[in-house]
Amino acid sequence: MGLQDLIVTPFYFAILLMLAYIIRPAVTSPQTKPYFIPGLLGKFVGALALGLIYQFYYGGGDTFTFHTHGSRWIWQAFIDSPLTGLKLLLSPAGTYDGGIYQYSSKIWMYRDEASLFVIKITAFFDLFTGATYSATALFFATFAFSGHWAMFSVFQKMYPHRTKHLAIACLFIPSVVFWGSGILKDTITLAALCWMTYALLRMTIFNKVTLINLFLILFMGWMIFAIKIYILLCFLIAASVFLYFQYISAIRNPLFKIALAPLLITIFLGGGWLAMEKIAAEDSRYALDNIAQTAMVTAYDIRYGWGARHGDNSGYTLGELDGSIGSLIKLAPQGVIVTLFRPWPWEIKNPLMLLAxxxxxxxxxxxxxxxxxxxxxxxxxxxxxxxxxxxxxxxVLFAFAVGVSTYNFGTLMRYKIPVMPFYALFLVLLSNRPNPLAK
Known part of the structure; x- marks a missing residue:
């Protein structure tokens, strides 16, 4: 970040904030209105703070890999030749021919499909901001806020007497505000996850089976699939279980409930399983036969590979992984605990770990x-x-997945943010009084 950020970013900050004030009456109620602008400003602050931390504390990192060493070269291609820029924007990962080599060869993560997907999204925003990092980060923050606000809105309609606590769970968890607002994969995937949850609940709880909601589920699911498949797999499992209990609980007659239970299991749980198999088939690492091996390789690479290469001292271990499903199941409780409740105070190694x-x-x-x-x-x-x-x-499922496959607190702080709003929502709804589960 430099002088350009100080000139361009205030302009887009003002524009986006003005647009927020314009659309606020259409997307808020008297109860939710007080949280709209603070929620958006929190995302703006989180996005800008992330860039500053990566630049002055870490001295680089993923966010600059996506922008400085990624999208900026696509933007430069557009400046030199719009046709070349468009070709670069539409080319699949690893394409170096067709006059784009001088740009694609300088993109660090050009061979990685998931990273290139994020780079292309960043490049699209760069076209409006002149490849200004912090201004582009504000667009990421705006998209992130849209997803969190959508999820907050749908839960608030179900539990209006819990508005304040729902707002904290959906909008103001510090780690989510920080790690889920800037130019990172996690910002996009979490926002898309929130939008999918919004659409799912609109269709099931409020019976709004519309093309818009169907589009949101498919489009946001595609975005998650393109970046982090395992998030989509966890969502499909949770959604399938939810759909089964949602419709089985709506049947009042005990005999009908017993009779229809196998059919609903086949439709929702079986359908979810088939969807998972289909998605996993696109990436063999997440097939059931390989997922334990994938978790082991990822955990040890982050713990002893990435951490060792970058001089990181925030590694942890839950026990030995041997690439078998059994070893994963054995470590499942520890995986959930490390994601939700660690690091413990005596494990703190740096200021960010203190906050975590x-x-x-x-x-x-x-x-x-x-x-x-x-x-x-x-x-x-x-x-x-x-x-x-x-x-x-x-x-719980996602906490287990990232807890046993990360083995580094620094990385886990970022990877676990999809867990936080959902677990916080669970606690908020569980704490209802006098009847804990009354709407």
Missing amino acids: ALESLILLITTIYIFTRKNRFPIFSLLKHPILIFCLSFA
């Missing part, structure tokens, strides 16, 4: 309080409330 540890400690204390208070309810009551099942199943 404080957030995790607050989450742990809140969890203990909710589950141990006097008017707690039996855990089997969850089966009567599909929304809680959805939030909890996604949070």
Whole structure:
């Protein structure tokens, strides 16, 4: 970031903020209106702070790989020749011929499909900002906010008496604001995940089966698929379980419920399984036969490869992975705990880990309080409330997935942000009083 950022970014900051004020009446209610502008400003601050931290604390990193050593070369191609720029923008990863070599050869992650997808999105925004890093980051923050606001809005309509706490869960978790606002893969995938959740609940809870909602699920699902397939797989599992309990709980007659249960299992759980198999077939690393091996390779590469190469001292271990499903299952409880509640205070190695540890400690204390208070309810009551099942199943499944496949707190702080709003929503809805699950 440099002088150009100081000139261009304030202009787009003002434009985007003005547009937010214009559209606010159409997307807010009297209850949600107070959170709209603060939520957006929080994302703006998070996006800009991320760039500053990466530049002055880390001295580089993924966000500059996507922009400085990525999208800026596509923007330069457009400046030199719009046709060349368009060809570069539309070319698949690893394409160096056709007059684009002088640009594509300078893009660090040009051979990686997922990274190039993010680079192309960044390049699209660069066309408006003149490849100004911080201004482009504001567009990422705006997209991120749109997803979080959509999810907040749909939950708020279901639980209007919990508006403040829902706003905290969806909009103001510090780690999500920081890691989920700037030019990173995680910003796009989490925003898309929030949009998919919004559309799913609109179609099921509010019976709004519209082309717009169907488009949102397909388009946002495609974006996640292009960047991080495992997020989509976790969502499909949670959504399938949610759909089963949502429709089985709507059947009041016990005999009909028993009779239709196998059919609903086949439709929703079986359909979800087939969808997962189809998606995993596009990347053999996530096929059921290979997923344990993928987790082991990823964990050890981050712990002993990436961490060692970058002098990182924030690694952790849960035990030995041997590439088998059994070793994954054995470490599952530890994987969930490390994602949700660690690092512990004695594991802190740097200022960012201190902030992560404080957030995790607050989450742990809140969890203990909710589950141990006097008017707690039996855990089997969850089966009567599909929304809680959805939030909890996604949070636990994803926490397990990243916890056992990361082995580095620095990386985990970023990877785990999809867990945070869903687990926080689960706690908010669980803490309803006097009836914990009443709307």
